[in-house]
Amino acid sequence: MSVNRAERALTYGVLVMFAVGAIYPVISILFLALHTKSDLVTGFAWPTDPKLDSFRAAWNEGNFATGLRSSFIVAATVTAVSAVLSLGTGYAFGTMRFRGDRPLFGLFLLGIIFPYEATVIPLYYDFKNVGLLNTYWSLILPQIGQSVAFGTFWMRAFFRSTPPALVEAARMDGASSFGVLVRVLLPQARPALLTLCALVFTYTWNEFLLALVLVSGAPDKQTAPLGLSFFAGAVRAGDPTKVAAAAVLVMMPIVVVYLVLQRHFVRGMLAGAIKG
């Protein structure tokens, strides 16, 4: 029995260690942000006398009101549009059969592992040609294109898991395919849709390479991560506490969403991983 108890203590000890390890870098930057430059912080930077000056300075100097607004506009648009589009594609792949459905679905699957690295160069020149460089569109359109791939995969899995009898009954009552989707399936799809939205919003919020290449030239269109990157490059050497505060500002919305919806995030990422 005592061996068992020791084993259990060891297990929890190891778990706690890894969990603290996962959180510590986030805590450490928060601690740093609660100081000011004149504190001459070193080491673990315990916030014995927490101040919000660095947050205030970062907010104003780094133009993060603009950055967060841009990020929100881009992420919300990408999330809403790709959710609607994925609802359609997922519905078709999940409940209907048509010529060429399997290869076409395979084509969508490719998009899940697609690296932006491979498309960012042509996107830059194509958007430049049509005058969309340095606009929200240059960030929104490619990220919808990419999110639809994962969304299709995710919503198809949901629609396949709904009982076919439900759809058939509605059809017998004379519902159109659109009626079946909106009145019968949509109410049930809400948890699956919420998971999809949470993931797409996070990925879009965090995207950096596209923003760096496509909207660097327009300060008022820069997303929060891009703003953070520029801000860090400019002031890190002078005042790391401001950079830390800026980093906390940029991650805060996502951390809050994650804590509220964590079940959805974990479910989505695990399911996506296993099935993808």
Place this chain on the structure above:
Amino acid sequence: MTEAPAQVAVPEKAELQVERARRASQRAPGEPRNVAWLYILPGLAFYVLFTLAPLAHAVELSFYDWDGLTVGRYVGLANYREAFSDPLVRDSFKHSAELIVFYAAIPVILGLLLTALLTRHPVRGFTFFRTALFLPQMLAGVVVAQAWVWIYASNGPLNELLRTVGLGSLARPWLGDFSWALPAIGGVGTWVTYGLCMVLFIAGAQNIPSSLYDAARVDGAGAMREFFAVTLPGLRNEIVVAFVLTTINALRSFDLIYNTNQGGPGTSTYVPSLYMYQNAFVYNRVGYAAAIAVILAAAIFALAFLVLYLSGRGEER
């Protein structure tokens, strides 16, 4: 519907009724329906226009010598030939391979160790641990970079820890050290992915039938035997998936490296995506950059297909 008679001959009565109902509505699931295209086309249009078309365009660009401004010159495979003999490309991919050890191999091993510990008895409060372990996955690469730049700084927490435990002689500015910069980046990669591996494996282990463990225990298997005979085979799919996800993460480490030491010191942390970015947008060698991008994409696709093939899950239930 040429196979219809054969279908009708087989089913039992109840199924026959359903089949008849199906026929009556003519639009039941499983029937070929052209209306599907209506639902697919909008999504497909975005996907083709903004993902597949740019990919094709990248392949096209890779056959040109182009500075992004003047008229490009078709050079066939010259960019690829140059890429394969460019020492910096080779170094970049070599660095990526080293990063794979940190991003993929170490987290998978850590995840398995933890799972081995946990499968011995149920864990209370796992939701809390899961939330914490998953957090790094949620953060933007730029934010992760800022956090770790501080941790690795000369006066940062890591060096402070070393000095506290009397290993002050090891303290250094980690990201600026020629031999330590790449492992330091790798350490961040391990931090980002280990939680994912752990949660993936622990969730997977819960699906292993407990009768298998009971059988192993009846046979007198110890913790080690039990792990190798039951847990490890039961997690085969999860392990393969974890490897592919983390490896793709490793090959796409642009955000982290661009925002920490930009490939430095020297070229000691150059990776393909960074080199591609520089060629395209700093040196204006667009065709060459496109060739590197295509090679990187091909490497990622090849890895993913290898895993799909290995796990034999191309056909879903």
